[in-house]
Amino acid sequence: MTASGRRKFRREGEGRRRRDLIEATLDCVAENGIEGATVRAIAQRAGVSAGLIRHYFPGKAELLQAAYAAVVKRMTDQAKDALAARDARPAERLAAFVRANLGPPVVDTQIFALWAGFIARAHADTALAAVHREGYLGFRDEVESLVGAVLEEAGRPADMAVLRRHAIAINAIIDGLWIEGCMASSLFDEGELARIAIASVAAQLGVDLPGHEGSGR
């Protein structure tokens, strides 16, 4: 008898392993904060030994960066899906965009925990900050171009400066409501955040948007 206590294992492709490790990292961060994402905890959740992490990532820092990039991608993809789905009127697309960002898949305790954990760390970690900035600017550009189309449709085309201010404000509304929703989801009815946001955006732009009370119902 060999008495070999060594674990059996299967070899996996690099892509698969990296994905699993990132997913395990996100689970750990969501559950116990970023400080709960230790190398050992991540490895255990991924079902591998701790040393394997350093076979696929130069260090823990790089794994965290990859994990945060995955979070950013998940959030922005959700929003962009909402845009691709409708190629209808600009006002409808803007409303759908707002709704997508304040609905169940994005407004989520776990995603917020990830966001908060990484945002906090981004202050001391310039690499994480870069990942964040990239995703953020993409989001804001999206809002700006949507607003431009909506105002054009309404016959009130706006110059760049006005457009920029609208985008900043609308972005703030979405962000603010998203945070409130994530941190105290029990305080809001289903769809309430989206309705508040759409009404607020409509007031901001001085247009009617499908889905809020002043829109013909």
Place this chain on the structure above:
Amino acid sequence: MTASGRRKFRREGEGRRRRDLIEATLDCVAENGIEGATVRAIAQRAGVSAGLIRHYFPGKAELLQAAYAAVVKRMTDQAKDALAARDARPAERLAAFVRANLGPPVVDTQIFALWAGFIARAHADTALAAVHREGYLGFRDEVESLVGAVLEEAGRPADMAVLRRHAIAINAIIDGLWIEGCMASSLFDEGELARIAIASVAAQLGVDLPGHEGSGR
């Protein structure tokens, strides 16, 4: 020769020491994130030995709670000062409130770093979460009562539900702009955030507020 390498020290009152330790904790968190706030780092910055912390706080967790409570107090006090200063028209008070929350003392990298660090941890630490919730609800109540007064002045008193929705939206605008300002202050001119917020709030409520472009200048 005694060869005593032991440090000289002065005895201080309890209040003073606790305040210094909290201040040192905030400095550490702001500088290196919450993970940079180790017992030893805090003690060094406070100019005392590490063991003293446990003489004034049961453990590190309680020190962090006290520090976060100090942050919350600092932020809300700033805003409430803006209210006390003017007992003029409700519209002016609301504008001052918004401006106070989006000006230099509150919009600040360091305060944001503190906020982000604690918010992230609040997900796994129920005591911190309680501290946060308390400060947050106070803020929102303030907004709600201000909005009520403004609408009353405008001759359009609103029922509770409408008031609540307005407060949620306005709170979101302030929060969102605050975050944007803290994270990318270089992207905004001086006072720009406050101007955008006031314009947005004015549009939201359908009233004129002192300090935005449609207000008679």
Place this chain on the structure above:
DNA sequence: CCCGTATTTATACGCTTGCATAACAAGCCG
């Protein structure tokens, strides 16, 4: 079928962390 290689595990190392403890000294009270 066996060898070679790349994946994976296991173990150990150095460091830092929060916390406990005991020695020490500052300042008050008699």
Place this chain on the structure above:
DNA sequence: CGGCTTGTTATGCAAGCGTATAAATACGGG
């Protein structure tokens, strides 16, 4: 001015961290 209280320091400890390294295993190509 000497003793006592207690604020304060210094030292040590066990646990946990990220990382380095070498052994062991899976699995494809000869």
